[in-house]
Amino acid sequence: MKKNTKRVLGVGAAALVAMSLGAAPAMAHDPEPSPGKNVVLTATLTELNGSGASGKAIAVVRDETIRAIGIRARGLSPNAPHAQHIHYGEQALNECPTLALDSNGDGRLNTVEGVPAYGPVVVSLNTSGDTSPASFLDVTRFPVSKNGTYNYFRRNIAFTDVAGTGYPGAGGTGTAAQIAEAIRAAEGVVVIHGNDYDGNGAYNLSDPEGASELDPSLPAEATDPVACGLLH
Template identity: 80%
Template sequence: MKKNSKLVLGASAAALIAVSLGAAPASAHVPTSVRGNVVLTAHLTELNDSGASGKAIAVVRGETIRAIGIRARGLTPDAPHAQHIHFGEDAMNECPTLAMNDSNGDGRLNTVEGTPAYGPIVVSLTTSGDTTPASALAVTRFPVSENGTYKYLRTNIGFTDVAGTGYQGGAGTAADIAEAIRDGEGVVVIHGNDYDGNGTYNLSDPEGASELDPTLPAEVTDPVACGVLH
């Protein structure tokens, strides 16, 4: 009986998000809590002059994201877009700016430059399989935009302990991370920017290789949209 109640709870949360991101009118109100769940919303705005924007809604209870949905637009068309939830005790837990975070002065933000603002990855918002930071660069398991847009929905994502997210770089426990997300300190970041508009992410483009993985183009991992879950 307990298991069935959890399934109903997950379905209700997913339904709430699906309506909020799709059929509901712009004036529809999303409550801050529903039956003990905390409902968080992030309005995603562009980074790196990408033109990307969107909205994310998450329903969190305890140490589990019961459901999370993202609607994004203005993205590189027909390309994969990594997406994550970030948090860190030592971070600002906000979106970065070019003025404050472009440490090498090259006129664009890479993922590492944004970390002091949004913190380390705590959840990889993949379409299937693992959702821990270990899947941060699992490019084939992230949403692919169709004509520059996508809708994403996933249920029952458990928080895990994550090294480097605690005070002074210590380990953060699943309970601590979940509490911080429920308190409005989680940051949703979407990645993937075809800077030159040639239709593909290329190592040969001026941005070169990603600072996270030299086998990946920087265009794959540079952030394009960001929003704080409140």
């Protein structure tokens, strides 16, 4: 298996991700990954909030850069944008949440309720431009599902310093190096957002879920998590 893994890692990151998303055999990664090596991480995405969404994510990480990442998702609200991120927190459980975290008892998880499980956003997996947490709510730059599915691919995403990730010091800021190390060590969680609960074809502030807890100008339907998986 090690021999095959080394051979595969010899090809470009883009080819590696494409092969993996095409149902190539699972590949092992170094149990003690060092910064200077390619680390291959995979996540099986399972539904949250009864969305019916699922998928798979493959990432190749080296040093403080995601050399390539691919996501294949299905069962999503059709023809709608879906924000997606890598979450991580030094004090989080770094796993997918359950309804046990539904603190207000409304029967669904919003993004903030899931933070103790998956941590804050450390990378915005959008289609263009800035990929830092500053872009985590720019819904217009995230993939749009065509009939409920999409294939996402992006290269060379740099990790950044992120405040609020729970590290000791002012603001609990984690450095890019610290966050990259944690992701390589299988502590990052991929989360996809966006659930048209009533199936009316749009995310609406007037729907029963109301406004997002993250931004009152956005519907909760646009930001509620719908699929989640640990990169390992």
